[in-house]
Amino acid sequence: MTKQANLYLKINQFGHSRSSAMKDENNRLAYQYYPNIKSEIYLYGAHRAKVEKPWVTLRHLHHVMFEINLVLEGCQTATLDKTIYEQKACDLILIPPMRQHEYKVGSLKPLQYFVMHVQVDDPTFLHLMNEACDVFYPNGGELNLLILPDVQAIMELLQINATKISLLSKLCELMDKLERYFLKQRIERTTVVETLPIQIAKKIEALVAVQLGDEEIPGNWFEGIADTMGFSLRHCHRVFQKTYHMAPRDYLAAIRQQEAMHLLLNSDESIEWISRRVGYSNVQSFIRQFSKWTSLTPGGFRKKKATETIYLTPFELR
Numbered sequence: 001m002t003k004q005a006n007l008y009l010k011i012n013q014f015g016h017s018r019s020s021a022m023k024d025e026n027n028r029l030a031y032q033y034y035p036n037i038k039s040e041i042y043l044y045g046a047h048r049a050k051v052e053k054p055w056v057t058l059r060h061l062h063h064v065m066f067e068i069n070l071v072l073e074g075c076q077t078a079t080l081d082k083t084i085y086e087q088k089a090c091d092l093i094l095i096p097p098m099r100q101h102e103y104k105v106g107s108l109k110p111l112q113y114f115v116m117h118v119q120v121d122d123p124t125f126l127h128l129m130n131e132a133c134d135v136f137y138p139n140g141g142e143l144n145l146l147i148l149p150d151v152q153a154i155m156e157l158l159q160i161n162a163t164k165i166s167l168l169s170k171l172c173e174l175m176d177k178l179e180r181y182f183l184k185q186r187i188e189r190t191t192v193v194e195t196l197p198i199q200i201a202k203k204i205e206a207l208v209a210v211q212l213g214d215e216e217i218p219g220n221w222f223e224g225i226a227d228t229m230g231f232s233l234r235h236c237h238r239v240f241q242k243t244y245h246m247a248p249r250d251y252l253a254a255i256r257q258q259e260a261m262h263l264l265l266n267s268d269e270s271i272e273w274i275s276r277r278v279g280y281s282n283v284q285s286f287i288r289q290f291s292k293w294t295s296l297t298p299g300g301f302r303k304k305k306a307t308e309t310i311y312l313t314p315f316e317l318r
Helices: 122-134 142-159 163-186 196-209 221-229 233-244 248-266 271-277 282-294 296-303
Strands: 005-013 021-023 029-032 037-051 065-073 074-081 083-088 091-097 102-103 111-120
Touching: 005 074, 021 083, 029 111, 037 065, 037 142, 037 163, 065 074, 065 083, 065 233, 074 091, 074 111, 091 142, 091 196, 102 196, 111 142, 111 163, 122 163, 122 233, 196 221, 196 233, 196 248, 221 233, 248 271, 248 282, 271 282, 271 296
Parallel strands: none
Antiparallel strands: 005 037, 021 029, 037 111, 065 091, 065 111, 074 083, 074 102
16 A cells, blocks of 8 residues: 555635725726635545455545545445445445445455545535436446546656646646536526525534543533524434434444544544544543444554554544
């Protein structure tokens, strides 16, 4: 497996903050002002690997990133939520943020794959992806034909250690194609993009991100979020489920699990400290829940998985 490639881009176009036109006394156009533009793109955890049975990934999600997975050789069984896909050579899988998924080798032959994860601070684009993405794009399909050359080009650029500008230029080109394709696929709507589920997700993330003390996350935590949002509990639950294809409580459980696994593998903190960090005041409750998640105790997970490559998104508030 090649070394993970982490790339970060900031774009900031400076100028006047107004978006307007100014005309001189002869009514001719003198100045045309455009909006300032700032964006961040993060290419994370890109790698290529060749694996055999019984290789399997733990079920996980990426709360701020989308994933592109390409099979190069062999067969991979991908499970997204409760749907199973058999992915073969040149088939693409595109995972929007906050969608639980897992992979395993799908045949007796070795599997070779390439995967990359992209974080972009564009809620409209990510919402569009969640709304219009079909996840599985087999070889020869419309979107597959459109972006497969770009995915392969990015893999090759990473392989030769190309410049950041070259990589990010190709990545932006890929995302532009995705956006245009999803806009074409989406049924035209007159309403604006729903921001409430995004705000709810951030509130849920904050429960884990800022948790460190003796208090456990309260049982009525979602009622508190609904109150701060100014909407009913039922409405908040409905819009979140519709957008992210999971209940709010399942999302909280998923990010607690991932944060716990990330800390166990990437820090020397005690299990007691980690249990408090993810919102458990009783370490025994945390150990029991972690065992349900992974079939291992926290200590057993840390020991058994220490030498394995497990992709986990670092958790941070947006």
